Amino acid sequence: MTMADGQGLREPRRSGLLLWLVLGAVWLGTAPWRPLLDPDEGRYAEIPREMLAQGDWVTPRLNGLKYFEKPPLQYWATAATYSLFGIREWTARLWSVGLGFLCLPLVFGWTARLQGREAGAAAVLALGVSPYFEIIGHLNLLDAGFAFWMAGTVYAFTLAQSAVPGSEAERRWMLIAWVGAAFAVLTKGIVVGVLAGGSLVAYSVLERDARPWRRLHAPWGLPLFLLVSAPWFLLVSARNPSFAQFFFVHEHFARFLTTVHQRTEPWWYFLVILLVGALPWLPMLPPAVRNGWLDSGLSSGFKPLKFLLIFASITLVFFSLSGSKLAPYILPMMPALASLVGICAARRAHFVRHAAALAGVLMLVLSVAFIVYATRRHGTLPPAVLPWILAGAAAGVAGAIAAWRYAPGGSLRPVWIAVACSALAWQGALCAFAELPGRSARQLLLPIQSLIHPETQLFTIGQYRETLSPYLKRTLTPVDFRGELEFGLREEPQKGLTGEQFLARWNTAADAVAFLDPRALPAWRERGLTGRIIGTDGNTVAVSRP
Secondary structure: OOOOOOOOOOOHHHHHHHHHHHHHHOOOOOOOOOOOOHHHHHHHHHHHHHHHHOOOOOOEEOOOOOOOOOOHHHHHHHHHHHHHHHOOHHHHHHHHHHHHHHHHHHHHHHHHHHHHHHHHHHHHHHOOHHHHHHHOOOOOOHHHHHHHHHHHHHHHHHHHHOOOOOOHHHHHHHHHHHHHHHHHHHHHHHHHHHHHHHHHHHHHHHHOHHHHOOOOHHHHHHHHHHHHHHHHHHHHHOOOOOOHHHHHHHHHHHHHOOOOOOOOOOOHHHHHHHHHHHHHHHHHHHHHHHHOOOOOOOOOOHHHHHHHHHHHHHHHHHHHOOOOOOOHHOOHHHHHHHHHHHHHHOOOOHHHHHHHHHHHHHHHHHHHHHHHHHHHHHOOOOOOOHHHHHHHHHHHHHHHHHHHHHHHOOOOOHHHHHHHHHHHHHHHHHHHOOOOOOOOOHHHHOOOOHHHOOOEEEEOOOOOOOOOOHOOOOOOOEEOOHHHHHHHHHHHHHHOOOHHHHHHHHOOOOOOOEOOHHHHHHHHHHOOOEEEEEOOOOOOOOEEEE
């Protein structure tokens, strides 16, 4: 295998840039309209809001309490976006959803550089019609950003190892890889070392090749990595002596080795996630894996496809062995798999047609299943749900028709159209999901927000609805609740109340609102909770005093 010479399908430079700009606009299309979803989107919108409000960019806080589960890069970026454009749904999502989109040109650039533009386009299609990548990539989570930085790290590493040994290109790409790894650490922590370092170890053992270790440019790369990643860890540890034990032991080793986080799933859980994510191009996955394993290598002796396959496998195996499993964890393997599939599929004339058609069929099936589920779960279909789910299904079908009609035809446009339609389709599904009762506190707060004033005391009883704070732009006093706030309340117990302490404050308050589970309301009434109900959405009821 040799580096591609750039021959193949071509678009004029201006036309190609326009396609990417249009696709980016489509990708971000519903970010301003979808309400923040509980719990994660609310959490990752609120922590940067508090960071900006308090002016403390070192110690992350959630609901006014120390929150050390994740590093601060996304918090910093979102807080900076808030400072420029205000606190809104789209500014809360811009960093995560934007980096999710940037995975597409990243995959295209690396794959096209290696095997030509046909392979790059097929790789973009594979990633862009994956329902798993589409859904996670459109949510305000840490995982899309982490996938971007990990893909950048792995791609830069493979380009460095594929360059002429000792060349300036080798040095440049390796330094980029070190910086990418540092940003990945600042996004999700030291798991980067396991995924990237484990892949390098496995590759060296399987290939019996120690040369990549001698080409890491560690004397320059390691200090650069530490210069980017270490200062925050040192500063937050100096200000918060309890940080190191909680972050490194509890959030990394205990998360992997134990079930302390209560996110247990069977060992095959991520295999199912991968199956769903690869459905539109599942028939192409086995030959792509085989092609990667049999990679003959470049003139430098390095085998980039095999390294990508090893990285994807290490990611899958590592998280499958973990005692804590959440669906987004294996997202970093998807760009690598997309490149492998794209390189293999570039030789299959009808891949674009078939993958886009399967994606459209999948969207239709999901739309029907979603309507049935929502109707049975809620007794009736909420009025705002149907337009979104129908629009999503229509977009999915339109993408399939466009790809079938115009590909192959000597142009990259059908691929971009199919990916854009897929992005619209899954955004439609997300918008429909967000309109279901209880998925976001926005539905609860819209009718009652005028009743909550800056001086209103706010309490949350027995629960912490994480989208309340970003919409209220206020923190709440927790009552008889630990949960996600456990560590922060241990550090600052005075910021929480027992039931008796709350009732004493409530009964003397002139203006207060309490949020609690409707099922708990009768018991609290018996304990002396007075006031009128001003709103409810099924998951939370708001009680006002007076």
